[in-house]
Amino acid sequence: MRIGIIAEFNPLHSGHKYLIEQAQNLIAANSSGGEIVCVMSEYFTQRGEVAITDGYTRAKEAVRSGCSLVVALPYLGSVAYSDDFARKSIEILDGAGITHLIFGTEEMDIEVFGEIYKKQQEISPEKYRELLKQGYSFAKINGELYGISNNNPNFSLAYSYYKMIKEFAPHIQLVPVKRTGQNLNNENLEMAQHLSATAIRKNIMSEEITSYISKELLEDIRVSKIPTEEDFFELLKYKIISLGKDGLKNIYDMREGLENRIFEAALSAKNYGELVELVITKRYSKKKIQRLLIHVLTNTTRDDYEELFGTKVFRVLAVKSEKSGLIRKINKEEKITLVSVLNSSNSMYFAQDIKVSRIYNLIVGKQDIFREKIELV
Secondary structure (H helix, E strand, O other): OEEEEEEOOOOOOHHHHHHHHHHHHHHHOOOOOOEEEEEEOOOEOOOOOEOOOOHHHHHHHHHHOOOOEEEEOOHHHHOOOHHHHHHHHHHHHHHOOOOEEEEEEOOOOOHHHHHHHHHHHHOOHHHHHHHHHOOOOHHHHHHHHHOOOOOOHHHHHHHHHHHHHHHHOOOOEEEEEEOOOOOOOOOOOOOOOOOOHHHHHHOOOOHHHHHOOOHHHHHHHHOOOOOOHHHHHHHHHHHHHHHHHHHHOOEOOOOOOHHHHHHHHHHHOOOHHHHHHHHOOOOOOHHHHHHHHHHHHOOOEHHHHHHHOOOOEEEEEEEOHHHOHHHHHHHHHOOOEEEOOOOOOOHHHHHHHHHHHHHHHHHHOOOOHHHOOOEEO
């Protein structure tokens, strides 16, 4: 048995540990044992936010918490809409030989996903595109046509996992775990079984969060600069102005007309939050705009996506010492290639992630990714 987890662990808290414990329980009940393989985003997240600390630090905590192996989800899979995020994650985990995918969700009835999937097959791409042309947002279309709630991102991601497994890896068994605790976007410190990652990030210097996050991880986070989107505002504004409207058109996932809104907003916005608010529309959500602005910051183009999204070579961030042989086993299967250390012979596969890490570290100032070594825990 090999159980997969898709995560951001931004940061890893008690709710995440509960999910890992459920995976451990499944393995304990299996007479032949097993491993937990996690794929995790690094410097920027699926919602277009800055990670609270680097991937190596968060991966080390994941292994301390019970994961056997943590593989980096490339930037183009991390800062992506839910289907691309899920597709790349499932590709990595399938290549790593997982038999089960465990995930947290409010919806425990997987048959609901099947019903939504059936509806999607009955609606033509042409009809979907026509609704977009009429000004409907992606969220509104998904809600009205398929029943995917925009107010429940865990449900949307879980459905994307279901869809990608059904289409590309039907042998993987889905294992939903009931999500408990705070709402995902709740920023408040309050008595709860599990605080949200958002609340922990917003209150990272408070001693009240020590019941929800380990002492070791808290020390690792606090030892260096804790970045926010606001820290990157001047760099982002410079990039928008230097690219100009024509240059912005080439940025990955830039929709027609958005380059004008972004450029004009950058000329008047006084901070990052104001920039986002000036650009969002009924059609384009805050998450969509935040992802797009990260692509501008990192100068990620459509050509980058076409060239790099399909990579089959991935970096290992951390591994449990007694499970290090798992890397060789996975590489022997030849579905994907796992790399433990960046060097001149493999760095061409990670040019985008190296660039992104260096931009992140303009603010954070941590060791260059090129000199990082796999975390053995």
